[in-house]
Amino acid sequence: MKSIFYTRFFILLPWILIVIIVIDIDTKRLSVRNTASFYLSRLGNVQQQRQVVRTTRSSSSSTTTSSSSGSNATSLPVIYAITPTYSRAVQKAELTRLANTFRQVPRFHWIVVEDSNSHTELVSRFLARSGLRYTHLNVFTPRRFKRTGMPRATEQRNLALGWLRGHRSVKDKGVVFFADDDNTYSLALFEEMRSTRRVSVWPVGLVGGRRYERPLVEEGKVVGWYTGWKADRPFAIDMAGFAVNLQVILSNPRALFKRRGAKPGMQESDFLKQITKVEDLEPKAKNCTQVLVWHTRTEKVNLGNEPKRQQDSVYIEV
């Protein structure tokens, strides 16, 4: 009798142990999964950038397209920043600090449009090493438009809008923003603009001869403009002061920046009145009371001591 008891005990004991161990494993696996997702969520920004493998490669002389359709599993809208740029001494420096900022913005797609007849080596190399998802385009601004008082970067911004219309569709969630290459952007700005349903607006620092310009907001609606320059503009706002939902860009296929008849400082108004009304604007940055972007300007570089003939023994890209 005693022997049977022991036998049964030793048969049952290990089975009980097995059940306990299996239950224990499942719990641990769950906690490990949670740990992993905790790290992933903490590190969201960088994670997303790196998941977004750079899909853009040079394929034609004028347009380099991204094969990524933007139909990423996450539902966060992609921010498409359109940056016109042109060759000059400070270009690589400007692009460097822009990329340093943009690298920390999740779900970001940089549309860089050079004012040139072809992709320059400097910008191509820079973008390829940037770690950002990007599209590299180029269009040369005719010389007759490069005069004081003429609006700048019109052709470049329009080419980028054309690219979006050709490569994005109703299923893509996105927000379009015009990010000139010398401005200063806080990371908070991108989180503000990400929820843009149609057209959102916010203050811009160091513009129009003032510390800032801003939309005046009453009861959640834009009712006017705080500006010290051309107050009669329908939208008295800088290019860095608004963002547009991608679907608004797609559903207004003829909305473009005007070259003919354009007056200085009217680019923004001419464009915005094609797609929205002042009363429909969505105020961001705490009802337009925070400056999250600055219209900084970099000094033209003095190259007075650059040697005419006697050069360095090596060529160094600057």
Added chain:
Amino acid sequence: MKSIFYTRFFILLPWILIVIIVIDIDTKRLSVRNTASFYLSRLGNVQQQRQVVRTTRSSSSSTTTSSSSGSNATSLPVIYAITPTYSRAVQKAELTRLANTFRQVPRFHWIVVEDSNSHTELVSRFLARSGLRYTHLNVFTPRRFKRTGMPRATEQRNLALGWLRGHRSVKDKGVVFFADDDNTYSLALFEEMRSTRRVSVWPVGLVGGRRYERPLVEEGKVVGWYTGWKADRPFAIDMAGFAVNLQVILSNPRALFKRRGAKPGMQESDFLKQITKVEDLEPKAKNCTQVLVWHTRTEKVNLGNEPKRQQDSVYIEV
């Protein structure tokens, strides 16, 4: 006999199963650990920044010290970037893009020294929200030193050196770099300087009236300077062109930037000759053939349209 065989079989089988399960768990845990460390290593930069909990808080009117001794478990030397700054329209914009860059540098400690009688609210708030490990100091430059031709930020850099000497010891691994608030820094620059054993040097873009200045290197040694300005300087290098091992700063306690007798453009040479010789300099950036930092200058802001009396209904920090 048959009964005994079955009994033994049923006693042994579960024990064998237990052994198999336990081995399996260990393997899986290992793979889970590997997965976690894979994510951690991929996301190294941000991870490290966030681990470095900001330890610096205001404690006195003139000096805010960090309680972190820098004795972090990792062996990577800390980069101490000394940034003198002063109140002006573009200050917050400049600090914003600097922080956007520095946030991606692992093991980074920002020493910000204001030219003011006390910590300004703007800089205090900015640093507290920056997500960076920092020390906030201030010292006012006497008005008699604020003239054209006088070296700038001497008092601020010296205060930062004093702070390092008072708060760091022989056991701390670090590299000290003078990061002015308007320059442009690539992330690669910090990885170059991190291995500085005594004093390292590299090219600086857009300085001295040239595309770049650089140390001339032969067989791994600095043998001269490519510069278009004051070529007779013992160290013809900009403040952004060198880094110093923390132990060199500590073991030369009297090495400081000179105010008395200082000539324009001689700050760097006056300082460097107290701690090193040209032949001992360590060339970085592929033997000083890459520009990884640019001496950019931001335009002074035109506030011509700022209203004299009629102000906005709210106060907005810019």
